[in-house]
Amino acid sequence: MKGGFSTNILSLLSLALLWEVSGRLMESTLIPPLSQIGAAWWKLLGSGKLLANLSLSLTTLAIGFSLAVLVGITLGLLMGRFRAVEHFFDLYVNALMSAPTTAFVPMLILWFGLGVESRIAVVFLFAVFVIIINTMTGVKQVDNVLVEMARSFGAREKEIFFKIILPAALPAIMAGLRLGMGRAVKGMVTAEMLLTLTGIGAMIMQYGSSFATDSLFAVILTVLLVALLTMKAVQWLDRRLTGWKAEIAIE
Amino acid sequence: MNDLNDLNGLNERALKNLNESKPLVEIQAVSKSFHKTVKESTTELKALADVSLSIRENEFLSIIGPSGCGKTTLLKMIDGLIPYDSGKILINGKQISAPGPDRAVVFQSFALLPWRTVLANVEFSLELRQLAKEERAKTAREYLHRVGLAEFENHYPHELSGGMQQRAGLARALAVNPAILLMDEPFGAVDAQTRQLLQEELLELWQRERKTVIFITHSMDEAVYLSDRVVVMTPRPGRVAEILDVPLPRPRVSEEVRRDTKFVDLTNYIWESLKKAMENHH
Numbered sequence: 001m002k003g004g005f006s007t008n009i010l011s012l013l014s015l016a017l018l019w020e021v022s023g024r025l026m027e028s029t030l031i032p033p034l035s036q037i038g039a040a041w042w043k044l045l046g047s048g049k050l051l052a053n054l055s056l057s058l059t060t061l062a063i064g065f066s067l068a069v070l071v072g073i074t075l076g077l078l079m080g081r082f083r084a085v086e087h088f089f090d091l092y093v094n095a096l097m098s099a100p101t102t103a104f105v106p107m108l109i110l111w112f113g114l115g116v117e118s119r120i121a122v123v124f125l126f127a128v129f130v131i132i133i134n135t136m137t138g139v140k141q142v143d144n145v146l147v148e149m150a151r152s153f154g155a156r157e158k159e160i161f162f163k164i165i166l167p168a169a170l171p172a173i174m175a176g177l178r179l180g181m182g183r184a185v186k187g188m189v190t191a192e193m194l195l196t197l198t199g200i201g202a203m204i205m206q207y208g209s210s211f212a213t214d215s216l217f218a219v220i221l222t223v224l225l226v227a228l229l230t231m232k233a234v235q236w237l238d239r240r241l242t243g244w245k246a247e248i249a250i251e
Numbered sequence: 252m253n254d255l256n257d258l259n260g261l262n263e264r265a266l267k268n269l270n271e272s273k274p275l276v277e278i279q280a281v282s283k284s285f286h287k288t289v290k291e292s293t294t295e296l297k298a299l300a301d302v303s304l305s306i307r308e309n310e311f312l313s314i315i316g317p318s319g320c321g322k323t324t325l326l327k328m329i330d331g332l333i334p335y336d337s338g339k340i341l342i343n344g345k346q347i348s349a350p351g352p353d354r355a356v357v358f359q360s361f362a363l364l365p366w367r368t369v370l371a372n373v374e375f376s377l378e379l380r381q382l383a384k385e386e387r388a389k390t391a392r393e394y395l396h397r398v399g400l401a402e403f404e405n406h407y408p409h410e411l412s413g414g415m416q417q418r419a420g421l422a423r424a425l426a427v428n429p430a431i432l433l434m435d436e437p438f439g440a441v442d443a444q445t446r447q448l449l450q451e452e453l454l455e456l457w458q459r460e461r462k463t464v465i466f467i468t469h470s471m472d473e474a475v476y477l478s479d480r481v482v483v484m485t486p487r488p489g490r491v492a493e494i495l496d497v498p499l500p501r502p503r504v505s506e507e508v509r510r511d512t513k514f515v516d517l518t519n520y521i522w523e524s525l526k527k528a529m530e531n532h533h
Contacts, residue, residue: 149362152330152350153376153427163375167366244366244407 032214041218050203050222057188057199058226060116064123065184072128072180073173076135081165086136097129101187105194119191119198126187127180134179138172139165171245174238181234185227200226274305275463276329276431281338282488283324297488298324302338304482304491306465308430311457313466313474315521316484316492317529322467323359325489326435329465330356342431352380355424359436361416363408363423370395370404373423380427394422397456414445421453425460434466438473450476451505458502471521475514476503483521485528492528495521 016034023033032040044050079086079093104125105118112118142165150164192201200223207216283299298321306312314322327333329340331350340347342354355376363372373391382390395401398418408416417437424432438446450473457464468474474481475497483493497517499508508514 145358145360145362146364148332149356149358150375150379152332152354152356153379153423154350154352155379159379163378164364167364170366242366244409 040214068127072131080136080139122191123187127184134176138169276306277341300488313478321489355429
């Protein structure tokens with residue numbers, strides 16, 4: 001783990017160095033040196049513009065992702081537990097899972113207008129299906145011997161669900177949340193670029209079209225940072241909840 | 252006064268004798284088939300045919316037979332986990348249809364919950380019986396102590412050896428204080444030395460707790476060493492081929508018993524019986 005971390009740092013430093021040197025050598029606006037991007041980032045931060053837009057974006061992300069988690073886990077659990085529910089929904093879930101979600105944006109505008117509702121809907125659609133499928137798979141993979149054991153000791157359906165199925169499926173559910181979080185960030189930026197120009201997406205479009213490449217890169221790097229941090233947050237939660245599983249994997 | 256006491260004592264003894272003569276578990280002409288559907292053609296798999304057996308209170312009974320003779324199926328039916336097609340299974344004279352508090356199973360694959368510590372695993376069976384939290388922990392610790400796992404209560408199952416995991420499985424079953432302990436090849440998944448150790452410990456526990464044990468195994472040696480009676484079953488569909496008394500005195504000390512000629516003869520006899528049953532089958 002420690003070795004991995006120092007290799008990470010080494011990798012980042014070499015990339016930064018390569019970027020700085022090539023940026024200075026090329027003297028092109030297409031690849032500004034990293035120091036110039038850093039300066040632009042600092043300015044954006046100082047003006048409060050970055051933080052204002054970021055908080056706008058993150059609010060959309062938080063609401064959309066929370067809804068996706070709520071609906072995704074509930075539907076996934078039901079689909080994994082009940083054949084009929086699975087057969088009723090699996091066609092749509094599988095189709096929408098691999099469909100390019102961006103294609104639904106025009107329809108969402110018609111339904112929800114150009115406001116924040118549409119952006120939340122995009123984030124939701126980006127994230128929800130992978131959560132559904134992971135949850136369902138997790139439930140279906142629960143070792144039947146454990147269910148039989150619980151039944152043998154007199155467990156009722158409700159107890160089997162909460163004491164066996166849910167904890168046994170938790171690692172798969174958390175994997176779904178991790179993948180869903182990644183997709184939600186994509187959904188957030190996509191919505192802001194395609195729907196209404198707001199938040200981080202608006203900044204990207206604005207700086208891109210005005211060739212302000214240093215600010216553009218500063219915003220892109222911020223998006224990457226957001227993606228990384230949200231992912232880490234889910235990973236942290238995962239370790240808290242399913243520590244027993246991680247230990248098994250190490251053995 | 253003295254006379255009255257004597258009379259009471261007599262009555263108690265008479266009642267006890269009556270209980271001992273009366274079978275606790277009665278299996279009457281039970282049959283079971285499974286239906287397997289592969290591409291529209293359903294084949295019927297006869298697992299058990301016309302099995303009759305009665306088990307006395309406090310008896311240690313082993314059921315031995317080749318793989319696929321339906322012995323695990325029979326055990327699950329006694330537990331009430333799966334229904335039977337025909338016949339009857341009675342416990343204390345009452346027909347059973349679902350798992351009940353008078354029975355507990357020790358599973359071949361341990362069936363411990365990997366996200367719970369050993370203590371929490373033993374508490375699981377008590378949670379389902381709606382025991383208060385402090386009571387649960389107290390009882391679970393008590394049984395962990397009896398199976399020699401007191402120091403491992405905070406370990407997770409994967410941190411323990413197979414033998415220790417099965418000790419936890421045994422503690423979980425004993426903790427609910429069942430009248431009947433149903434053991435499904437409980438020592439099948441542990442190495443030979445551990446197996447022998449666990450057998451000895453089980454006998455000791457059984458002698459102390461006085462439970463009725465129905466023990467599934469495919470080891471002749473294990474069946475003879477542990478049991479009062481051994482039921483030999485035929486290959487699929489499983490039938491009772493023979494029921495044998497084990498005339499070895501208790502308590503049984505492993506090293507001595509296994510050298511006893513009666514032990515050796517009986518083991519050989521069971522082997523012949525199993526061989527005959529398999530040959531008739533083919």
